[in-house]
Amino acid sequence: MNEATLTYRGAVYPWHCDHMGHMNVMWYVGKFDEATWQLFTHLGLAPSRLRNDSAGMAAVEQHIEYRRELHAGDVLSIRSRILEVTEKAIRFCHEMVNDETGEVAATTTLVGVHLDTQMRKSKPLPSEVRERVQAWQAPA
Structure with missing residues (x-):
C-alpha cells in the first residue's frame, strides 16, 4: 500500500507504565x-x-520492534499500511509515533487470517474486501 492511514490516536497514562517508568509492552500490543x-x-x-x-x-503472526520509550503524558498516533493480501489473509504493519517528538516508538507487522467461526477454519476474504485493498494500493 502506498499510503499509510491514521488508525489510532491516544495518550500514555500512568497506569500504562511499568516499574521502570515507561509504557509496558502489553500496552503497545493493546x-x-x-x-x-x-x-x-x-x-x-x-x-x-x-x-x-x-x-x-x-x-x-506478529513481529514487534520497540525503538523508543514512551512515558506517562506522551501523545501518540499509529499509521497503518497493507503489505499484502492473499485469498484468506492480510499482512499489514503499524507504526507508532510520539506526536511531540516525531520519533517512531514502535513498529509491528502482523498476519491476520479470515476464518469461519463455526467451522473453526480459514475461509476466503470477501471479494469486495480484496477489491478495496487493491484499489487502496493502486497508484494515484
Missing part, C-alpha cells in the same frame, strides 16, 4: 490492536459484519 480494528473496519471487516457473517480475523 494500542496496536485498537489500530488493527480501525484498519479492518476501513477495509470492510467491521466487527458487526464479522459477527453477522459468522466470521473472524485471527492473528497468526
